[in-house]
Amino acid sequence: MIIYGVSILAFCTLSGIYLGDLIGIMIGVKSNVGGVGIAMLLLITLAHFPKKIFHIDEISQKGVIFWSAMYIPIIVAMAAKQNAVAALAAGPVALTAGILAVAFSFAMIPVLMRFSKSEDHKK
């Protein structure tokens, strides 16, 4: 049933964020430490469990896949509700950060390629 998938997804999200909150309290920062990332790891782990122990059947999977397909629309809604007027006052910082991040990442490709080739050589 589709609700099984939705339920598993909700469980993973809640557990991950809860763990993130707990880690934040433990290390003494007032924030959620990696909760969404932990939730993703939980979901991946559950999805890769041996089928005999835990199996999400095809219809239940649709309950997860639906929400994964909703993520761009939700990001669009999220963008539309931000304080963009205040952000524009600091606009150049976003533009600079975006451009430089791309430039540096492109520059790393040849470096990693060389590393990859020397790895092949060793084999």
Next chain:
Amino acid sequence: MILDALYALAAKNSLLVAFTFVGITIWISYKLSKHLTKGRLHGSAIAIAIGLLLAYLSGKSTGGSKGLADIELFSGVAIMGGGMFRDFAIVATAFGVHVEDLKKAGVVGIASIFIGVILSFSVGAIVAVSFGYTDPVIISTIGAGAATYIVGPVTGAALGASSDIIALSIAAGLVKSILVMISTPLVANKIGLNNPTAAMIYGGLMGTTSGVSAGLAATDPKLVPYGAMTATFYTGVGCLLAPSVLYLIIVQLMG
């Protein structure tokens, strides 16, 4: 009278109004992508840009701080784009991840994901500091935004950043995504982006799935699955590292 009834209906069903509205926005964006840019600029990037633009225009006209959601008719946008649905949908994207793909990507592919997240975060953080920001929460949120427009708001929300800083992080990620889409075919030859291994490294370093898919499609469609394979892991790694280890490092560095 007819309008009053319509407004009353919209107020009671604000989330449904938001679904309808965002659906139309995305439909228009994909049409624009196809007809104006021949698919070069991915529809999702155009839609997010329109979202930010609407937030700006609404903010200007209402003087509020919640963008489009300050207009009563569109108050449901705040629910749809709120923290609960955002986290729920982002976690759901992890479901499509195949762990077997990581083995195919090899050591260099996996390394490229981590290097990519840390590199973009660092660049964004340094830019934030050079613009005079000293608050570790702001620096980390902008750094995370330079990773992707997902990692930015997830980090900002986790650390308690304000809405304008989260908007900045979305904008930084959006600039990155659009730039990757446009520039990839132009620089592909120079950086040797013409084989599956290079495409996997490229996907891991860039991380913006929409940017990587559109960029590779314009370069060589056969390379798309290789780039997308590593790029899909990037957001997860970013959501894990940015609001934890990377933020704590920034706290230490900023004293």
